Amino acid sequence: MVLAGISLGNYLGGKLADRFASRRMLGILFLVSGLAALSVLYTASALASYKGPSTLPLVLRIVALTAAIFFLPSCLLGTISPLLVKLTLRDLNRSGDIVGKIYAVSTAGSILGTFATGFFLVSFFGTRTIILGVSLLLFLLAIVFGDWTVRDRGGGRIVSLLLLLATGLGGYAIASRGALASNCLKETNYYCIKVYEETVQDHPVKVLVLDHLVHSYNSLEDPQHLVYGYEFMYAGLTEYAARRRPPGGLRTLFIGGGGYTFPRYIEARYPGSVIDVIEIDPEVTQTAVEYLGLDPMGGIRSINFDARLAIKEMLGDQMYDLVLGDAFHGYSVPYHLTTKEFNDRIKAHLAPGGIYMLNVSSQ
Incomplete structure (x- = not known):
């Protein structure tokens, strides 16, 4: 236009x-x-x-x-x-x-x-x-x-x-008159970030909005409280993967951090797990620390980098039991995270019997 x-x-x-x-x-x-x-x-x-x-x-x-x-x-x-x-x-x-x-x-x-x-x-x-x-x-x-x-x-x-x-x-x-007043909590190179409080299913949560899309519902009191339907599917497959492994936690990689809802879930439910989160926008991670209950000194490691390059250059020979894709640009997964080359790199970091789960919007 x-x-x-x-x-x-x-x-x-x-x-x-x-x-x-x-x-x-x-x-x-x-x-x-x-x-x-x-x-x-x-x-x-x-x-x-x-x-x-x-x-x-x-x-x-x-x-x-x-x-x-x-x-x-x-x-x-x-x-x-x-x-x-x-x-x-x-x-x-x-x-x-x-x-x-x-x-x-x-x-x-x-x-x-x-x-x-x-x-x-x-x-x-x-x-x-x-x-x-x-x-x-x-x-x-x-x-x-x-x-x-x-x-x-x-x-x-x-x-x-x-x-x-x-x-x-x-x-x-x-x-x-407030025309300069942005409705964004933070305006970054990638997103307009907003956080507000809401009661969902009779439970108080913090809601993370990136641009115009709700990305997560976070309970500060109970990290294991989930709202989105796909998170329950994630939880079921995570339980299945945990039963197949010896005790001692899971090795998990998240592509897209958002509100860090499911990384916090795994940290609380499966102590001792390796939890690596690739989130391109460092301000999204900082927002999760300031407002959404992410403990910067906990067991979750944040990698603020583009996922394609991070997987190629920053993970070394680390293997994972679970790789969870939850990165979005609007309603779609960024194109470069859907190519055969990217999926081959994911496969190279999957342990034997490992699972790659990808969240795709139907919008």
């Missing part, structure tokens, strides 16, 4: 550039784009709980919501480049050089923005603060490049002051 919006914006921006090529128009586009970017904070909050018509497939609902939030801002931002090219081209003999430089800078900015946002900015600032920062930057660019004083110095200065005032008041209004 973002690329579609940019494409339409490029087309419309070209039409605007041919008819209204001026720095004043450039400033207007920066200003309107800033307002559209600012609107994302409101539309995202308003549509956060809207799931759309249940008759529509999930993919179409996601596309529709993404379009409602991001299409217009992307389209308006896309109008800027053609106008910028038009204003920069003063000598047709150097048009190739100028356009090439503009596209080179644009592409370099896209690459830098992708990596900086994914690896640093989201975890340091959160998505809402980033969006506000982008909006304020666009307002500032509108003031600097709008050239509001060309025709009427007095009027232009007034417009500039009004823009500055609107920027400050807009930022204050957003902050004071």
Whole structure:
């Protein structure tokens, strides 16, 4: 949807550039784009709980919501480049050089923005603060490049002051009304993490939500308390594996930690077990320690790494009686954890008679 919006914006921006090529128009586009970017904070909050018509497939609902939030801002931002090219081209003999430089800078900015946002900015600032920062930057660019004083110095200065005032008041209004307040307990490079309390089956539990999916129900008082149906299937197969082994605990590997519900279950029910948990997001593990009853000094070893690489490089020759796959990205198992190569690596770490159990959502 973002690329579609940019494409339409490029087309419309070209039409605007041919008819209204001026720095004043450039400033207007920066200003309107800033307002559209600012609107994302409101539309995202308003549509956060809207799931759309249940008759529509999930993919179409996601596309529709993404379009409602991001299409217009992307389209308006896309109008800027053609106008910028038009204003920069003063000598047709150097048009190739100028356009090439503009596209080179644009592409370099896209690459830098992708990596900086994914690896640093989201975890340091959160998505809402980033969006506000982008909006304020666009307002500032509108003031600097709008050239509001060309025709009427007095009027232009007034417009500039009004823009500055609107920027400050807009930022204050957003902050004071809670638009910057994330509903995430923690926002990491991978998830929006939320934890809340609930009573399930007459038992108080802590609920872990990663993005919009409930991943676990944890009882702080009773680690052996299970809620999900698949956990009872896990428990039955674990009991079967334990009866086949000599006393002294099980050797278990978990792919995906989540709320560490079943690792805590095994730690409590089968003392002395080897319990290795591969969880890609260290903040998920830390959340389990802070809120979900995981004892960092207990018998559970956490490996915060991608499961495919961890199994290849970090487990050595350790063998396991049980390998439990419970890693999800949304409703699906990450693709690279479903390949034949990955399953061959799992098999290489299974003890004779070992069991590999995989949780797959039907959504």
